[in-house]
Structure formats: C-alpha cells, structure tokens
Amino acid sequence: MPRTRLMVPYGADQTVYLVIDRCGRPGCPCCETEEERGELETVITELMSGQFNEPIRILAFNTLEHWSDDISEDVALEIETRCDIDGVAIPSYLKDFVASHGSPTRNPAAFRRHARPGLPAF
Numbered sequence: 001m002p003r004t005r006l007m008v009p010y011g012a013d014q015t016v017y018l019v020i021d022r023c024g025r026p027g028c029p030c031c032e033t034e035e036e037r038g039e040l041e042t043v044i045t046e047l048m049s050g051q052f053n054e055p056i057r058i059l060a061f062n063t064l065e066h067w068s069d070d071i072s073e074d075v076a077l078e079i080e081t082r083c084d085i086d087g088v089a090i091p092s093y094l095k096d097f098v099a100s101h102g103s104p105t106r107n108p109a110a111f112r113r114h115a116r117p118g119l120p121a122f
Contacts, residue, residue: 022056
C-alpha cells in the first residue's frame with residue numbers, strides 16, 4: 001500500500017487552504033496543495049498568477065479549532081476586487097471559477113438563480 005503525505009499541518013493553530021483544481025481529463029478533479037499554502041494571500045496570489053489549471057473550489061480548515069469552510073465565494077470576490085482596482089480583466093483561466101462563485105452583479109445568471117421567490121429577477 002503506497003504511503004501518502006499527511007495533510008494535517010504541523011503547529012498549534014494553523015489554517016490550511018486547499019485548492020481543488022481540475023488538472024486531469026474533463027470531469028476528473030484532483031487536489032493541488034502544498035504545505036506552503038498556509039496563508040490565504042499565497043493562495044490568491046498563486047491563483048491570479050496562473051499556478052492552477054482550472055480551480056473549482058477553495059476550502060479552508062483548522063484542525064485545532066475543529067472547523068472547515070468553503071471559501072470559494074470570498075476568494076472569487078477578492079479576485080474580482082483586485083482586477084477592478086488594477087483595471088484589468090479577470091484572467092481567462094479564472095473566469096469559470098469567478099463566474100461560479102463571484103458577485104451576482106458581474107454574473108446576472110447567478111443572481112437570477114439566487115433570487116428569492118416572489119421577487120423579480122433582474
């Protein structure tokens with residue numbers, strides 16, 4: 001049986017960020033993570049610089065505090081904000097990720113999907 005590397009961080013209280021990236025054939029996601037991705041800023045910088053093929057989801061977890069969370073929406077909004085501030089378009093390799101998890105004002109179809117019943121969809 002092959003031995004796998006432990007994914008639990010070494011340290012008292014550390015949040016680890018996991019990027020789920022579609023790096024194989026279509027429909028077959030795989031995980032990309034390294035110990036260096038212990039900071040959210042590193043994850044965002046690597047996403048924006050094209051270090052991932054096609055990110056699907058970003059997860060955060062902290063084993064000491066016993067929590068995990070899908071932070072894809074927060075990361076997508078941060079990418080949108082940084083691109084807006086810099087006056088640049090969202091990189092092509094992040095467009096699907098941002099469209100899936102980002103702001104409804106940028107993605108009207110997502111806003112319509114999340115509109116409450118009885119309220120008009122824009």
